[in-house]
Amino acid sequence: MTKQEKIVSMFDEIAKTYDVANRVLSFGVDRSWRRDACENALDILSQKELDLVIDVACGTGDMCQYWSKISKEKGVDLKKIVGVDPSKNMLEVAQKKGIEADFILGEAKDIPSKDAKADIVSISYGLRNVVDRENGLREFHRVLKRGGVLVILEFMKLPTDSIAAHLRDFYMKRVLPIIGGILSKNYNAYNYLPNSIDNFITLDELKDELQSVGFEIIKTKDSIFDISTLTIARKL
Numbered sequence: 503m504t505k506q507e508k509i510v511s512m513f514d515e516i517a518k519t520y521d522v523a524n525r526v527l528s529f530g531v532d533r534s535w536r537r538d539a540c541e542n543a544l545d546i547l548s549q550k551e552l553d554l555v556i557d558v559a560c561g562t563g564d565m566c567q568y569w570s571k572i573s574k575e576k577g578v579d580l581k582k583i584v585g586v587d588p589s590k591n592m593l594e595v596a597q598k599k600g601i602e603a604d605f606i607l608g609e610a611k612d613i614p615s616k617d618a619k620a621d622i623v624s625i626s627y628g629l630r631n632v633v634d635r636e637n638g639l640r641e642f643h644r645v646l647k648r649g650g651v652l653v654i655l656e657f658m659k660l661p662t663d664s665i666a667a668h669l670r671d672f673y674m675k676r677v678l679p680i681i682g683g684i685l686s687k688n689y690n691a692y693n694y695l696p697n698s699i700d701n702f703i704t705l706d707e708l709k710d711e712l713q714s715v716g717f718e719i720i721k722t723k724d725s726i727f728d729i730s731t732l733t734i735a736r737k738l
């Protein structure tokens with residue numbers, strides 16, 4: 503099995519308990535991070551009609567649900583939402599929620615869409631899992647319309663000497679694997695999370711990578727203790 507296949511199979515294994523574990527482990531705060539990301543992106547685009555939002559690494563569909571809900575709240579006529587994920591079991595959970603979105607099996611580096619069709623591409627807590635990140639970012643750029651926005655929510659690697667990094671490290675490495683392991687009965691998956699953050703890139707590195715494939719950085723925003731970071735970039 504390749505590294506990418508192992509990651510996807512891990513999500514297949516934890517799909518059924520993924521939502522409960524997320525709510526418990528984030529104390530429900532992940533909802534406000536997603537809401538905030540969608541609100542910011544829709545405000546930045548500031549259009550009353552949108553053709554397409556593609557949520558990559560959509561998992562169990564939470565972000566798609568927020569795109570649907572928040573576009574309605576803001577009076578935006580959003581014609582289509584598509585969720586893409588390589589995990590069959592995560593998509594199965596998403597499909598049962600009655601979300602107004604199409605869910606398609608696929609990977610970041612090979613998005614099932616023609617060029618320049620999407621107004622928004624989002625990826626929440628998914629980029630760390632994309633082994634071929636360079637081609638993933640290129641795909642996001644390819645499927646976006648010119649001027650369209652990319653919305654990334656992620657646990658970025660923090661400078662190791664920061665207080666926020668120590669606090670987050672303690673929670674992610676000592677507390678989260680135990681609670682996540684109990685809820686999912688899969689301790690490996692919840693050990694993978696802190697390791698994947700350690701092996702990920704910093705916000706500055708992400709900005710460089712985005713700029714090098716043709717994005718302009720519009721906004722970055724850290725949550726309390728820099729746990730989660732929102733990055734919004736525009737296709738030039």
Ligand SMILES: C[S@@+](CC[C@H](N)C(=O)[O-])C[C@H]1O[C@@H](n2cnc3c(N)ncnc32)[C@H](O)[C@@H]1O
Pocket residue numbers: 506509510513558559560561562563564565586587588589592608609610611625626627628631632633
């Ligand atoms: C931590 S979950 C995030 C799910 C969802 N976006 C959320 O916010 O809850 C990571 C997701 O990334 C997906 N994934 C893993 N490798 C991927 C890839 N190469 N391309 C797209 N998605 C991938 C997994 O299947 C999993 O559903």
